[in-house]
Amino acid sequence: MEGPKIILLVSGKRKSGKDYICERVKSLIGEDKCSIIRISAPLKRLYAQQHNLDLKELMSDTPYKEKYRLDMINWSDEVRKENPGYFCKAACDEALTKPVWIISDVRRKTDISWFRETYADKIKTVRISAEDGVRRSRGWQYTEGVDDVASECNLDDFIDWDIQIINDNEVEGKNAVERVVSYIELFLHGV
Numbered sequence: 001m002e003g004p005k006i007i008l009l010v011s012g013k014r015k016s017g018k019d020y021i022c023e024r025v026k027s028l029i030g031e032d033k034c035s036i037i038r039i040s041a042p043l044k045r046l047y048a049q050q051h052n053l054d055l056k057e058l059m060s061d062t063p064y065k066e067k068y069r070l071d072m073i074n075w076s077d078e079v080r081k082e083n084p085g086y087f088c089k090a091a092c093d094e095a096l097t098k099p100v101w102i103i104s105d106v107r108r109k110t111d112i113s114w115f116r117e118t119y120a121d122k123i124k125t126v127r128i129s130a131e132d133g134v135r136r137s138r139g140w141q142y143t144e145g146v147d148d149v150a151s152e153c154n155l156d157d158f159i160d161w162d163i164q165i166i167n168d169n170e171v172e173g174k175n176a177v178e179r180v181v182s183y184i185e186l187f188l189h190g191v
């Protein structure tokens with residue numbers, strides 16, 4: 001089977017609703033046609049392997065993950081210094097071939113550059129935002145060393161988004177999902 005026809009690169013602050021939006025888009029497009037891919041999956045797996053840690057705990061939202069977060073960020077920065085697209089490539093290499101890929105955790109300009117260099121005009125960028133108060137109501141708490149570092153802020157000044165979404169409530173979320181699905185369908189099938 002040939003490779004993906006369209007690849008959405010989704011970015012947004014913590015608790016802006018990336019998983020929420022991506023999962024709903026996927027279920028409307030259909031499991032058979034759409035995969036959600038996380039760059040953090042191979043990153044965490046490789047980190048766990050190299051440091052002899054429990055991957056399941058590392059993937060979850062637990063104090064275990066928090067304990068290793070900073071070290072994992074530093075380790076992944078070292079890997080990226082050598083090869084900026086390393087984790088992006090690893091995530092794509094293990095993904096199922098489907099017409100639509102949604103990369104749900106794009107965090108850096110170097111991620112976007114790698115995808116554009118590799119997949120050219122199949123790449124579409126999506127930025128999701130939500131008010132800080134809304135993010136707080138979803139469980140976000142500003143944390144030094146997490147919210148003020150490159151992995152959270154590197155795309156704050158990126159402006160070249162194909163789709164920008166405000167996701168402050170259910171109605172906006174629903175509208176955004178419909179917009180993204182129409183965009184994908186148009187790209188796949190034309191008018």
Ligand SMILES: Nc1ncnc2c1ncn2[C@@H]1O[C@H](COP(=O)(O)OP(=O)(O)OP(=O)(O)O)[C@@H](O)[C@H]1O
Pocket residue numbers: 012013014015016017018019020021138167168169170171172173174
């Ligand atoms: N439009 C919406 N309407 C109702 N609930 C929402 C909406 N968007 C997100 N949520 C809820 O807010 C919470 C956080 O959303 P989600 O996990 O998708 O955020 P995220 O950006 O993926 O977070 P993180 O960066 O921490 O992984 C979830 O409980 C989700 O169900």
